[in-house]
Amino acid sequence: MPLQIIHYPHPTLRYCSKPLRRVDAELRSYVAEMLDLMYEHEGVGLAANQVDLPYRLFVANPEGDPAIKDAEAVFINPVISKGRGLEEDEEGCLSIPGIRAPVTRNATINIQGYDLNGNEITGEVNGFLARVIQHETDHLDGKLFIDRLGPAQAAEIRAELEEFELAFQSKLETGELPNLEMMADRRQRLEQLRT
């Protein structure tokens, strides 16, 4: 089954993933598929949760352009520290397509993690990449950008979120999606393989 981007309020988007301990051929092929999906949907980042995988891993390319390979990165087990400064900017999410809202994030962060070959990634990051890393790392903790909105902004998008909730409910009812228990079992199986 090819990976697919799941939409709010799918429960895997609320799952806090455990650190990844094993990188195998199948995981590498998941990462390649995630990059393809990210570009296909014109995103700049995609977390494993968003393709229904319970792993602490995300892909990013702040340029959003597959031709700019230098900007492409895979972050495994990312840890953010020393967040400083605050900046507000508009964000969207491939798991909540069509909704955009301003989110306040740290302007500068330190990041530590690993790439697919086990090489350590470490350094200070600012600007748009810092925002992307914070948004994607939130995903790995089961957090969405809509959780970070003020009450007025949250109220503004409430009706649109309800549309997503109704669509999800109807996919459960028609069997287009497996039931919640089957989803949880699948996550557990995948988790046991590599964490």
Ligand code: ZN
């Ligand atoms: Zn997102």
